[in-house]
Amino acid sequence: MSEHGDQVPGYRMIRMEALPEAPAAALADVEAWQARKAYPDVLGGGGPVFTVAEELESGGWEIISQFSSPYPQGARDSMAMMFRERARTAEDAGDTETQQEWLRGAERLDWEALDELTVLGRRFRTVRGDQFIRMGPTGPEPPRPSDPDPAKPGHAHEYRGRTKGFVIDPFTPTGMSEGILRMELLSLVHARGTAPSAVRKDSLRALETHPGGVLLPAEFTAAEFTDGHWAPRQMTNASPQGSRDTLTTYLRVMAPVMQKLDEKKRAEYGRLADRMDDERCDEIVVDGCRTRIVRVERLVRVGPDGPEGPRPSDIDPELPTAVQEEQLREEGVFDEYRVLNEKETEQRRIADEQAKEFLRLFEEQRRRRDGDTDKA
Template identity: 55%
Template sequence: MAELDGENVPAYRMVRVTAPDAPVAALADVEAWRARESYPEILLAGGPVFGVVREREEGGWEIVSSFTGLAPQDARDDMGCQFRKLAQEAERDGDADAYDECVRAAKRTDWETVDEMTVLGARYRVARAERFVRSGRQGPEPPRPSDPDPAVPGESYKTRDAERGLVIDPFTATGMSEGILKVELLALVRKAGAVPGDVRDDSLRAAETHPGGVLLPATFGTAEKEYGHWRPDSAGTATTPQGARDTLAMGLRVMIPWHLGLTPEQRAPYMAAADRLDADRGDELEVAGRRFKVVRIERLVRIGPDGPEGPRPSDPDPQPPVMVQDQQLREQGVITGDEDEDAPIELDEQTQRLADLFREEETRRDAKSRGRG
């Protein structure tokens, strides 16, 4: 491979660094540098996440659907939703041709596994981001003081998603610490023997085909310490530290008692722990011999000459498009077409118990919200 330097380096392979131009940005860069000392290890944090991006005429790719999908099909479904929104706009504007084009595109996503489409002259793509977490002797890195955390407990879902509308453009300059982190993450590939061969092969291939990268805003999740090691939750992540705390609190009040089949008396320590989490807004919690932590997660989108990396062949993608799934269920007799949409849904005992726990938590949150009002 020819060595690239100076003006011959393509934009997608450049890492542009500049001095922060605002006090908050300067503080964030300092905190990022300190994190390198306290949390020197960089580890993979679960599987990749997927979002939808749109190519811009002026350069770069705009995020139109956040990187929250845990499988490529999640993002394909979001892409279909984007086309339906465009169809509604075209209908309001009286543009019949645009409406027809958008509806056709949306219907195609219902039936086909398609990761890129051109609609109304713009390219849309399902893009992939890898997740990483810093770790050190104290375990995984928690949220930093400069990470925005505006929501009150139980209401993080009201926080605006700062990721949507951002532009993925490797030419955009970053601070020194973020630039170094980007270089470190781009150098990481899956280790031989640690993952199946096809996963490692895809990782090595991506380093060649998409050698550049852009860091997305940090997200937050939870981890639990088991047998001396911290195990990140493989579920989706939150856009703020409070979002991760709210997810953990929901787990303590609903999901853990349901999974363990706890009685009201046995649930009490978990309920009390969730109350402490809401009151203290801390990042670590111990309950019933278990230890939980809110962790900070970095995400990197790899970039190549044609833009952001899409799904890899080895990425888990268990669900087919929605109409294919519907057809399969009908062929299996799971859906017959005779269902009465107004008929009450009968739940088995275990599912009913989960519904009751969710209802109880919803009532508690509503009362708490009214009290704040």
């Protein structure tokens, strides 16, 4: 950073505190340091994710939606939805002019793949985050004791998490271990031959355009050990229990229908789900495959104009909603009078039967969660 002399830009600074004042923060910093020894390797954690952030007058950017969309368009759709929510609030307050401004912003997003938009003088941006997993001799790092995990089994959806409302601001002080990890992650790029050339090129460019960064609160996923390596099998959750609940729902609801399990296998999967609920364990074996709840670190790169947006090489297969709807209408998908052929009729019948079975199993899961039934 010598090219800046003594005037290092704020977005390139990492302010570290020797010892956090709060006991919980101090414990988390110690655990982070211990993880460096037990899980020394840092690997990519399943590709980038995207969210929406709003620039604050006080500095930094506040995350205002879930940070979980695998594609930029998912974040753009969330932005349009939030604009419509703010339009309704303005309408309820009798402010028609403000309502129309928010609606105009939402309508633009319906038709255009915009990654930044200013409405009523406020800037909103689609923000990109990289995901990483620490790996050691025994596999990926599981949740740490200091990771918040307050929800009971089956109730993780009630936990709001720590990401929505988080302010992306590199100037905010951090613990020593987190600061060191941030420096490590900021230096990582795709090695030659490990990614398409366009992806590697963008990762190298990001070192120059967005050299700073902020670590977000960790999230969690379930990873499965197959073919000699670990691979995530679900999207991230805000808490370890969220990933356990997702896994038990798969075992009790999704797998029986999607895999057409017989009663013996359904009972086996049910016992595994019961064990996760009873023990809140972070590793089980499903059909001979180890499945572990894994901690996922997430980093947002920051440059002179704020957090990084989508890169040209990021996968972005989805269209804006209005464009997509227009295409479907042109293809006749919304023609309610179109006559289904025999194959389509059979496919719909099978889908209806699967939907009924899903609903039945989901209802059993809900009753189990709410304590209205005994375990199967």
